[in-house]
Amino acid sequence: MSNLRTFDLNLLLAFDVLMRERNVTRAAECMFVTQSAMSHTLHRLRQQLDDPVLVKSPAGMQPTALALALVEPVHGLLREMERLLESPQAFDPSSSQRRFTIAATDYMEFLLLPELSGLIDQAAPGVDIHVKRTDSAFPLAQLENGSLDVVLGFASMLEPPAHLRCEHLFVDRMACVVRENHPTIHNAPSLDDYLAMAHMLISRTGSRVGFIDAKLAELGLERRIKLIVPHFLSAPLMVAQTDLILSLPYRLAAEFQKLVTLNILPVPIDLPDYELVMIWHPLWEKDPAHCWLRAQISAIGRKIDANEIRL
Template sequence: MNIRNFDLNLLVIFDAVMRERSVSRAAETLSLTQPAVSNALNRLRQMLDDPLLVRTRKGMEPTPRALELITPVQRALSELDQCLIKPASFDPAISQQRFVIAATDYVALLLLPRLLKLLEREAPGVEVQIKNFGPENPEAALESGEFDFAMGRFFDVSPRLQHQLWLEEHLCCLVRKDHPQINKRISLKQYLDVGHVWVSSNERRGMVDRWLQEQGHQRKIVSVIPNYTTAAMVVAETDLALVLPERFADDFCQLLPVKVLPLPMELGAFKVDIIWHPRHASTPAHQWLLEKLYGVREEVSKT
């Protein structure tokens, strides 16, 4: 028997008939007519090649085949009922939920201080873990539930995922304050002559290198570093340059002997997106966190 061709409503009727040991009482329980229940029971008898319920001196009794089916059918119907019940509401004040967000260090540094401050106030039991998703596409991890959300720059977002713009950002150049060749501006020639620290966790060339390639140029990358904090500290102690988001640059200027310069090319803004798998879209907990991520975005956008 192919389950795809099986009318699952017959199992509901089978369950009611087995509980009541009576077609008429089962019909009342299901708010159906007695002929409708009889017809359904007859269809099931034919499909299973078994009478299922027979008349005895004690009344209607299930056959051995029916007795074998009662428990697994009731268990299956119960599990389906639980799956179809609307998820319980999410109460952040008492929740102990743990969320995992895949994000770059840029997103994490913008997000975490603001989000954790909010959680302290509204959801003290909620835990947020940040993971770096590296060069691989996070789709499989989102689908499996390993990640609840992923945040960053995504060049190819699968149509199976949902996504939303989180932030727009511009790039700039960072060098040490007393750089011997570079003062208040950096020319394209100086940019190409100087050595560069490149921050990358996925080895994909970004906006700067694509622009340079289109113009027939290539910069000198001296070191590849996975995070901006380390890269900025390297720049503060060397004659190297670093391309980074403007919001980061302002923070580093307050902490390190570095200065911010506009890039010698017009690149426009880059986008940071939130992506998630639709299987989580309807859960109250994920809807709540998504709303808070948007709230953090509004705060970040003002800076």
């Protein structure tokens, strides 16, 4: 008998039909081939199984002992293959108990998660969301094995491998904020004004060098960073109660302005806009549940992108 590497798996369907019909002519009709073609297929089956498979008798064609032993396993295998090749079942958010895992910075959490959570509460009450912090190393293995569904963040910082799917969500631009009635800064600061101020830096790693500091260094300049905090949450309260200036993405500054009284001003340095993206693995491209999650995030991203940056 042939082993699996040399066996023609296309013969299994013909075997299943032959065992059911036990007649070459009827089997040929079921498979929409000629009787000659089916006879040839039966010949190939006999060769590969090294067994007569079907033999003539006064009662018609009868299966051999080996053929009988293979009937149920082959039939079950074909039904399982049929199931696997069927279109995936539609995802019903209203009844799903799915859990999605998202890797995101606190910036993306702040902008996206409130609306996403509200939407899921209404449309998919049984669905759970687990948000993980993005690490310095890109989580490729987690995206491949399905323990992570999507990654959200700045395209320039994530630098995903080229074979992954990457969708634009929105853009943002650096701005700075100071408290209302600041003693020295009331309008857009000049570069000299900006450098003369005491700065606050949000750095989750504790580094004293941010993106702006790298840009200033290219110009041979340096700012004084008086306060470093690891999280966005405390930043607006500290700025509102001090004379510090904080540089951060505009859309985050606009959200902070809803919580405390702050003035949003342009940063006096030529900086490129940021692109915020959603990344996922092509393995899950057609998964209906995964498609649904991405559609919700995409819709929120479009709404954010539609809000003009006013600097």
